[in-house]
Amino acid sequence: MPQFPNTRLRRLRQHDWVRRLVRETTLTPDDLIWTLVVSDSADPTEPVPSMPGIERLSVKAAAAAAKEAERLGIPAIAIFPHVDPGKKDETGSEGLNPDGLVASAVKAMKDAAPGVGIVCDVALDPFTTHGHDGVLKNGQVLNDETIERLQEQSVIYAQAGCDVIAPSDMMDGRIGKIRAALEEAGQADTLILSYAAKYASAFYGPYRDAIGSAKALSGDKKTYQMDPGNSQEALREVAMDIEEGADMLMVKPGLPYLDIVARVKMEFGMPTYAFQVSGEYAMIEAASSNGWIDGERVMMESLMAFKRAGADGVLTYFAPRAARVLNG
Numbered sequence: 001m002p003q004f005p006n007t008r009l010r011r012l013r014q015h016d017w018v019r020r021l022v023r024e025t026t027l028t029p030d031d032l033i034w035t036l037v038v039s040d041s042a043d044p045t046e047p048v049p050s051m052p053g054i055e056r057l058s059v060k061a062a063a064a065a066a067k068e069a070e071r072l073g074i075p076a077i078a079i080f081p082h083v084d085p086g087k088k089d090e091t092g093s094e095g096l097n098p099d100g101l102v103a104s105a106v107k108a109m110k111d112a113a114p115g116v117g118i119v120c121d122v123a124l125d126p127f128t129t130h131g132h133d134g135v136l137k138n139g140q141v142l143n144d145e146t147i148e149r150l151q152e153q154s155v156i157y158a159q160a161g162c163d164v165i166a167p168s169d170m171m172d173g174r175i176g177k178i179r180a181a182l183e184e185a186g187q188a189d190t191l192i193l194s195y196a197a198k199y200a201s202a203f204y205g206p207y208r209d210a211i212g213s214a215k216a217l218s219g220d221k222k223t224y225q226m227d228p229g230n231s232q233e234a235l236r237e238v239a240m241d242i243e244e245g246a247d248m249l250m251v252k253p254g255l256p257y258l259d260i261v262a263r264v265k266m267e268f269g270m271p272t273y274a275f276q277v278s279g280e281y282a283m284i285e286a287a288s289s290n291g292w293i294d295g296e297r298v299m300m301e302s303l304m305a306f307k308r309a310g311a312d313g314v315l316t317y318f319a320p321r322a323a324r325v326l327n328g
């Protein structure tokens, strides 16, 4: 090992110019996927109480956000629906409505900014009265019956113009089945970004508030989302999804699971994304608004950490703010 005083690593840290010169990781707006909540409410925007600074947007406001993404150089937006509770039922039928909120939002956003990629979360929880991601029978989420509905949902979203289908449900075998359904529907070019390693996490709390499923959710999601103690199993999940036709992979949540991001990227070398989820956002915002941390620096440092771990990009509620910082 090189020894002091021949080696003084601090020599490389003396000035901004040399720190920039030796920096191993870079962050640009190209690394950001903007996570955005759309709503069918009559109000153009509605604040999400547990996510200060985040609002649910009407379809019209979402179209304006797509234009904003274009201006900021953000390549893609991932949308998450908040529907009127009156539209929810046991099986999440509203998720299969070809004229529903997601399809309308996709069309409006693609019209406003055709060059911005639109990612659609595929799952039933925004549309079910019980808040689970699938069809329930005797308290169990049914795997294969749920997949049939996800296939239909995926085709509807793709036909509305969605560029990337992102199944977040964690049913076994859904990537292959969705891929087949897209092929059959003439949507062979639609990308699939699999929520490949998605953990049963308490960090999703504020999101359930944002899409209005928090009060509804009965029990937890531990029978389909992964156990936070597992890492080998994440590689098996990812391997299956690649085999079944996923184009891109996601690890979720983000910062507490950077080891998984690093392992997945190293093992498979596929386009790999991390989701900095609602609870991570809320923690940073809460500490920042109390003056306990410098919110902007923590935001930028956390995004850089994803890149350093090997992620090709980050799904984040901070996307527009981070892009503004990066664009100067």
Ligand code: PBG
Pocket: 121, 122, 123, 124, 125, 133, 168, 169, 203, 204, 205, 206, 207, 208, 221, 276, 277, 278, 279
């Ligand atoms: C549900 C879904 C969740 C998130 C994205 N899609 C929550 C869950 O699994 O309960 C979480 C997003 C976030 O916390 O920001 N299919």
